[in-house]
Amino acid sequence: MLELDPIFDAISEWLASFLPPVVVTIVKGFGTAGVVLGVLSLFVLFFIWMERKVSAHMQQRLGPMRTGWHGALQTVADAVKLIQKEDLVPSDADRAVYFWAPVVCFAAALMAYLVIPFGEGLIVQDLNIGILYVIAITTFTVVSLLMAGWGSNNKWALLGGMRSAAQIVSYEVPLSMSLIGTIMIAESLSMITIVESQSGPFWNWFVFRQPIGFIVYFIAATAEANRTPFDIPEAEQELVAGFNVEYSGMKFAMFFLAEFINMFTISALAVTLFFGGWMAPFPFLDFIPSWIWFLAKAFTSVFVLMWFRWTYPRIRVDQLMGFAWKFLLPLAFLNIILTGIGIYIF
Amino acid sequence: MELPIFYILAAIIIVSALFVVTLRNIFHSALMLILCFFGVAGLYVTLHADFLAAVQVLIYVGAVTILMIFAVMLTQQLTGRKIQQLNDQPLPAALIILSLLILLIVSITRTGFEIADNLEPMPTVGTIGKAFMTTYVLPFEIVSVVLLVALIGAIVIARRE
Numbered sequence: 321m322l323e324l325d326p327i328f329d330a331i332s333e334w335l336a337s338f339l340p341p342v343v344v345t346i347v348k349g350f351g352t353a354g355v356v357l358g359v360l361s362l363f364v365l366f367f368i369w370m371e372r373k374v375s376a377h378m379q380q381r382l383g384p385m386r387t388g389w390h391g392a393l394q395t396v397a398d399a400v401k402l403i404q405k406e407d408l409v410p411s412d413a414d415r416a417v418y419f420w421a422p423v424v425c426f427a428a429a430l431m432a433y434l435v436i437p438f439g440e441g442l443i444v445q446d447l448n449i450g451i452l453y454v455i456a457i458t459t460f461t462v463v464s465l466l467m468a469g470w471g472s473n474n475k476w477a478l479l480g481g482m483r484s485a486a487q488i489v490s491y492e493v494p495l496s497m498s499l500i501g502t503i504m505i506a507e508s509l510s511m512i513t514i515v516e517s518q519s520g521p522f523w524n525w526f527v528f529r530q531p532i533g534f535i536v537y538f539i540a541a542t543a544e545a546n547r548t549p550f551d552i553p554e555a556e557q558e559l560v561a562g563f564n565v566e567y568s569g570m571k572f573a574m575f576f577l578a579e580f581i582n583m584f585t586i587s588a589l590a591v592t593l594f595f596g597g598w599m600a601p602f603p604f605l606d607f608i609p610s611w612i613w614f615l616a617k618a619f620t621s622v623f624v625l626m627w628f629r630w631t632y633p634r635i636r637v638d639q640l641m642g643f644a645w646k647f648l649l650p651l652a653f654l655n656i657i658l659t660g661i662g663i664y665i666f
Numbered sequence: 667m668e669l670p671i672f673y674i675l676a677a678i679i680i681v682s683a684l685f686v687v688t689l690r691n692i693f694h695s696a697l698m699l700i701l702c703f704f705g706v707a708g709l710y711v712t713l714h715a716d717f718l719a720a721v722q723v724l725i726y727v728g729a730v731t732i733l734m735i736f737a738v739m740l741t742q743q744l745t746g747r748k749i750q751q752l753n754d755q756p757l758p759a760a761l762i763i764l765s766l767l768i769l770l771i772v773s774i775t776r777t778g779f780e781i782a783d784n785l786e787p788m789p790t791v792g793t794i795g796k797a798f799m800t801t802y803v804l805p806f807e808i809v810s811v812v813l814l815v816a817l818i819g820a821i822v823i824a825r826r827e
Binding site: 414416417447448449452453455456457459460462463466467470482485486489492509 | 697700716723730
């Protein structure tokens with residue numbers, strides 16, 4: 321067994337042996353945040369490379385090939401380049417808002433990881449209100465996009481920010497509603513309880529009991545992360561790049577990082593809520609550590625999101641809003657009613 | 667540990683609330699309002715009202731976001747537009763606020779608050795849900811209807827233009 325949580329327990333016990341409890345709490349807080357940030361940064365480095373390779377192969381190209389094995393170090397080179405770039409601020413920008421927008425965006429993306437279980441016992445803090453917390457925290461992403469759009473004092477940036485705010489606010493409704501069916505079956509909002517109620521072989525996973533909920537969730541979540549076919553806020557051909565058009569250097573990198581972290585958040589949530597979290601598909605496969613199962617499922621889901629991006633055309637703004645309010649939301653409500661009837665019968 | 671956190675949160679709430687009413691840019695005011703509501707959510711967390719904290723963030727930050735969209739849409743120039751902060755009646759307003767303050771101080775100091783010894787955080791979601799569906803089902807439904815009416819009213823007003 322190669323589980324990781326005993327390592328963290330051992331470290332916190334070792335700290336508690338010579339430090340006062342308040343200091344231990346603070347050190348543990350900053351330490352876990354650092355570990356999460358480090359792991360996520362590594363994932364994002366990998367995802368950016370993966371996105372390029374996936375897109376390239378879907379378009380019969382090779383993608384980055386020169387830096388490292390099959391371009392594996394391309395993202396590292398790009399990151400170094402971004403750090404060296406001059407930090408430009410538009411002369412008419414609203415400086416304070418312009419400065420804080422990427423900070424809020426990045427912090428909001430990171431805060432969701434407080435409740436995501438990476439493996440058995442491998443969760444920063446199991447809150448009673450787990451899912452609700454994630455949904456609440458993601459509202460800050462909208463705020464940051466509006467801040468970026470406004471702070472840049474640029475027409476395209478503002479339009480992009482407004483579009484994304486309208487889109488995310490609309491899609492948050494079907495997203496939240498799609499999760500209620502899962503919560504009803506698990507009878508809890510806590511991530512750990514939800515995963516544990518899916519234990520056993522793979523047909524106990526909620527995706528088989530909540531197929532409508534899963535489909536609504538995945539579509540709405542793709543829209544929340546501003547990914548194609550819902551990438552209207554940053555439609556390159558229409559809006560240059562959307563809310564982040566005036567950003568350069570590290571500030572741009574923070575938006576970019578946050579976008580990929582959000583993509584992983586969606587996938588991690590999908591795995592936790594619908595695909596049994598860290599559970600193995602069959603009990604006899606339990607010898608493989610839980611965090612490997614979790615990451616394997618989450619990375620597959622990330623690949624599916626990339627697959628969407630490079631195969632579907634973008635939909636129009638009016639279609640987008642109509643789709644959320646007239647199709648996804650009624651479907652989510654239908655799912656809640658069906659789940660209620662199902663729970664009543666069984 | 668909880669007392670210093672309370673003071674930090676209280677400072678954030680008061681300072682940001684002051685900024686909401688004194689800043690001259692409507693967009694900055696809206697951002698400060700978000701910070702203020704976030705601080706209040708933090709207070710709920712220290713009181714172990716986790717559900718209330720999440721809902722506070724979800725509803726108020728989301729609502730302020732909508733407000734910001736309106737601010738952007740209604741402001742002609744992108745930045746630099748100043749809004750008036752005082753109307754013609756500062757004196758009556760000050761008197762009303764002062765009387766409200768006195769009322770609040772008197773009622774808070776005269777109420778004997780029970781202090782619970784048991785500080786274990788309890789899951790509140792189930793209790794709140796049950797209360798909504800049994801004891802308070804009538805107010806709950808009425809509030810839903812009121813919100814629906816407000817929604818339809820807003821659409822009707824917007825349509826007429």
